[in-house]
Amino acid sequence: MITINNISKIFFPHTNREHQALKSVSLTIEKGDFITIVGGNGAGKSTFLNAIAGSFPIDQGQIIIGDTDVTKLSEAKRAKLISRVYQNPLDGTAPRMTVEENMALALRRGKRRTLRKASKKADVELFKDSLKQMNLGLEERLTTEMGLLSGGQRQAIALLMATLQKPELLLLDEHTAALDPKTERTIMKLTKEKIEQENLTAMMITHNLQDALEYGNRLIVLHRGKIVRDFKQEEKSLLTTTSLYQLLVDLDEQTLL
Numbered sequence: 376m377i378t379i380n381n382i383s384k385i386f387f388p389h390t391n392r393e394h395q396a397l398k399s400v401s402l403t404i405e406k407g408d409f410i411t412i413v414g415g416n417g418a419g420k421s422t423f424l425n426a427i428a429g430s431f432p433i434d435q436g437q438i439i440i441g442d443t444d445v446t447k448l449s450e451a452k453r454a455k456l457i458s459r460v461y462q463n464p465l466d467g468t469a470p471r472m473t474v475e476e477n478m479a480l481a482l483r484r485g486k487r488r489t490l491r492k493a494s495k496k497a498d499v500e501l502f503k504d505s506l507k508q509m510n511l512g513l514e515e516r517l518t519t520e521m522g523l524l525s526g527g528q529r530q531a532i533a534l535l536m537a538t539l540q541k542p543e544l545l546l547l548d549e550h551t552a553a554l555d556p557k558t559e560r561t562i563m564k565l566t567k568e569k570i571e572q573e574n575l576t577a578m579m580i581t582h583n584l585q586d587a588l589e590y591g592n593r594l595i596v597l598h599r600g601k602i603v604r605d606f607k608q609e610e611k612s613l614l615t616t617t618s619l620y621q622l623l624v625d626l627d628e629q630t631l632l
Contacts, residue, residue, distance in 0.1 A: 376405055377403070377543070377576065379437075380401055380439075381399045381400070381435060381436040382401075382433045383398055383399055383400070384426055396600050397600045399601070400423065400601065401436075401602075402595070404576060406574075410579070410591055410593040411581055411588075412596075413584065413619070413623065414597035418597040419597050419599070419600040421580065424548050424578065428450055428457055432447075433446070440457070455484070456543040457546060458484065458540070461550065462550060464530050464554075465529075473520055473521070474516050474521060475502060477536060478502045478535070478539065482498060482539050502517060511561075513528060513532065516528075525558075527554055534565060534569060538575065545570070545576065546577075547578065548580050550562065552581075552582065577591075588619065593605065598626045603626065604622070
């Protein structure tokens with residue numbers, strides 16, 4: 376179980392740029408939950424994931440993963456428990472390093488990172504087998520620099536890298552937003568398969584309302600730094616893209632009143 380208690384974050388406090396991005400956000404995440412997250416621009420979606428990942432210190436509140444209070448742990452130390460796939464295919468991987476070298480680093484997530492053992496035969500076989508399961512022919516590209524691959528290929532590998540060492544929580548930060556529609560479908564299919572195969576606990580930000588409804592067992596709606604709705608599976612199954620879109624529109628209109 377992951378427990379998020381009353382977390383808040385204010386950027387640029389006591390200045391004319393002050394902005395409260397998160398306002399006493401609380402959420403309990405059960406093992407195996409796949410939560411999709413939607414909300415308008417400025418709702419606090421990425422800030423929420425950044426707070427969980429430890430990208431910055433929160434102003435108040437507590438984040439507990441299993442039996443570990445990670446509230447004051449650095450992002451690097453949280454890497455033992457949390458992995459992440461970013462929106463930009465250029466993030467989260469080293470473009471001048473080969474696929475094999477990137478995967479070797481990912482295999483040692485949360486440990487002392489080194490390339491010294493990257494060419495171990497057992498590791499290489501693991502990388503090949505893992506890539507082969509994706510059916511994208513990437514098992515033949517181990518010695519290719521990541522920067523030479525397409526955005527979709529890099530996101531597929533980034534997803535695999537994020538799950539090589541099974542994390543307590545997988546964060547997906549609009550990880551298909553920069554892809555063309557066909558590649559997006561491929562990556563979402565791989566995401567669903569990987570989460571189900573490994574029984575992962577995951578949170579996914581998306582602007583695609585159809586994806587928000589199609590994937591996962593829970594849907595939360597963020598608005599102005601607060602969770603305003605938390606739809607469990609039964610409620611979520613009754614939603615349509617039209618009704619979800621109208622909910623977001625209504626929230627924006629209420630803000631303007």
